[in-house]
Amino acid sequence: MVSAPPITVERLTKRFGAVTAVDDLTFTVEPGRVTGFLGPNGSGKTTTLRMVTGLARPTAGRALVGGRPYADHPHPARLVGTSLEAAFHPGRSALNHLRVYAPQVGVDDRRCHELLELVGLAPYAKRRVGGFSLGMRQRLGLATALLGDPQVVILDEPANGLDPQGIVWMRSLLRAFAAEGRTVLVSSHVLGEVQHTVDDVVVIARGRLVHASPLGDLTRLAEPETFVRAADAGRLDALVAERGWHAEGEAGGVLLRGVTADEVGAGAFAAGVELRQLTDRVVDLENVFLRLTADQEVPR
Amino acid sequence: MTAALKSELRKLLSTRLWWILLGVMVVYLVFIGVVMAFSLTIETPDGTRMMGGVDAAVAVYSSTNAIGYVFPLLLGTLAFTAEHRHRTIEQTLLVEPNRDVLLASKTTATLLLGLVFGVVAVLSIVAGGAPLLVWQGDGAYLTDPDVVAVLLLSVAVMAVWAVLGVVLGALVTNQVVAIVAVLAFTQFVEPIARLALGAVDALSGVAQVLPGAAADAVVGASAFGAFGDDGDMLPRWGGILVMLAYVVVLGVVARLTTLRRDVR
Known part of the structure; x- marks a missing residue:
């Protein structure tokens, strides 16, 4: 078991001009569980995740991983594996994509090969990413996130573009991470997609928290x-x-x-x-x- | 910083861009070397030549800077703007949230590759120009101190152009805008501005501090000079200071504006 730090979001707010994308949001993501971060498109999920990982600065409030802002960790990518929008240089091979980020994560080429093996892209290691399907990109994004064997895993819409086998595989991988004691946060705009994966749910709409509880409590809100x-x-x-x-x-x-x-x-x-x-x-x-x-x- | 530098070098070397630019540059500069050497050494009907001796050699070799600099400049510009174009800047900042380190490592990595471009550029111009200088002119003068200085400084100036590209790309994140700006400025705006400003005495001081003119001053000769219509040039150290000032000013402005904002 690893002792993974929690993610804590405290009164987090982000405004873009007159638009409030994230509004006074507070929730905690516990280690050893998979937390589903749910909300319709445009509800502020990605903006929240970007603030958690230091890509965007909060207008107010704060987001912490293990009690500190992401960027204050000496090697944040070793602690937190993040896959937001899967973005790649189309002219770079899958292996080289991982090798580009490996030095700062502190891993060698062998680990890059291991990751390609794990996500099922080993046969395409030398292929340029420009020719990859959405599902392959999604897998490569996941491989990038997992390079450093992180204790905290943050994935934005990881099921997008995956085929049914891929979704089942992703589910078991996330379950295994939680079982190992890691902190896992997964966003989705479709509850059904993560219903069988998550232990806890954090539901937001229009940037505001509307519900946070174990999944079971959500079931009780349902009409029989x-x-x-x-x-x-x-x-x-x-x-x-x-x-x-x-x-x-x-x-x-x-x-x-x-x-x-x-x-x-x-x-x-x-x-x-x-x-x-x-x-x-x-x-x-x-x-x-x-x-x-x-x-x-x-x-x- | 070592890890960040390694990462940035891998970025530069893992796509085809660098060797395509390098390849085109070699072909272009060999050609320019031949053309310059030919035009300077050929005898006119009255039996005179435009230039002879070491002057001809310096004029030919220094065209690396006057003509080849667009290649390292593009290399540097694309090194940064590609991160925004392909949105890899997100992943880059996830592994390296310190934006000072990001800018420093990208600049250093591009400087190193820029030196390689400089060495290859100098070899190309010599390969194109030296044989003709020996055959038609008074010799290649490759061991003459003036020529050696031109060659070595050309290497350094090419590397500085690459760095200038990086800070420009850091500031102007839109790749298309950045490329158009680089090409328009280097191929059109600056040459015209140098001629126009140089023709007016009161404004020739402004012409001297244009980036291309400053680079020429560092190398100590220019394609403009070869054809005799150059204005006054800055001293060598002045050219170095002006070039570095461009790098520092663009770099600081980029760090305080584009690089401070949230990436989106």
Whole structure:
């Protein structure tokens, strides 16, 4: 286990002229967990990550890695591996791209080869990056971030351009990092993309924090849905009407929103309605996410 | 700083730009060497030559600076603007957040490659010019102290041009704008300005401190001088100071403006 430092964002604010891109944002990214940094496009995720990594200066507040600003660490790229927008000189080979940054990270050519092997680009080491697909660039960006075997990993939209196998691979890699005790922060504008990867979520909209919690707590914010089928549809409809449940007809039965399977079962038992099927629907976190981020649409 | 310098040298050498520029420069300067040597040594119908002896040799060899300087200048300019053009400046600042170190290492790396350009440029002009000087003129004068000074100072001046390119690129981050500015200034604005300003006595002092004129002053001769329409030149040390002043001023302004801002 490594003892990785946390990332702490304290009242972070960034204004570009009249536009407030990041607004009084506070959250903590704990080591040993994967934290999903979520928000719609343009909500300030990348701007926040740029301030965390010292590329942009906050208008107010601060962002710290292990208690200090990124740039104050003697060799920041050894401690923090960052992949923001995957950018490369198109005329440089994949291997040379890594070799260019290797001296300051403090690693040798062997490590560069290792990384290309890890991300599956070893066969393309000598190829110029100009000919790479989006997925290959994304992998090379990840390899660059991981050069120094960093304790803190910050990835901006890492799933972009990856094929399904690539996404599964990325997921297991991030899970492994967290299991090793590293601090992992991953941004995404699609919750579904990281739902199976993250332990914690930090949701922002319009530069403001709207939710921060373990993923499980987010699940609890979701509206339950229960599918139910009765022997006598008429008696079920009467029950639904009596209880004032919100129902929608669906293939042979009804879908009830806002009611758990437990409540429906108890209600049917009390009313003597014979049920043929009673199913808990998988909670749709995407809806929770949309609701959370849409709440911010009202002008403040 | 050592790591940063190593990183910057790898950047310069891992794309094709440097050897394409170097290759074109060699071809161009060999050609210029031949043309200059030919035009200076050929006898006119009345039996005289434009120049002879060591003067002819100096005039030919010094055209490295007068004509070849655009290559190291472009090398330096592109070394910095490519970071913005391809947005690699982000990754560069992630591994090296200290922008002083970034500017210093890029400048040093380009200076080293600029010296290589200088050596190759001098060899090219000699390869083009010396044979004709021996054959048609009074000799190549390659061991004459004046000629040796021109050759060595040409190497140094080429390296300074490369550094000037870096600080210019640090200031003007847009690659297209920077290239257009370099080409327009070196190929068009400065030559015309030197002629025009040099023709007016009151303004010839301004012409002397244009970067190309300062470089000519360092080398101690110029293509302009070879054709006899040059204004007064600064002394050698004055030329050195003026060139370094350009580097320092552009570098400081770049550090305080472009390099201070957030990268985007």
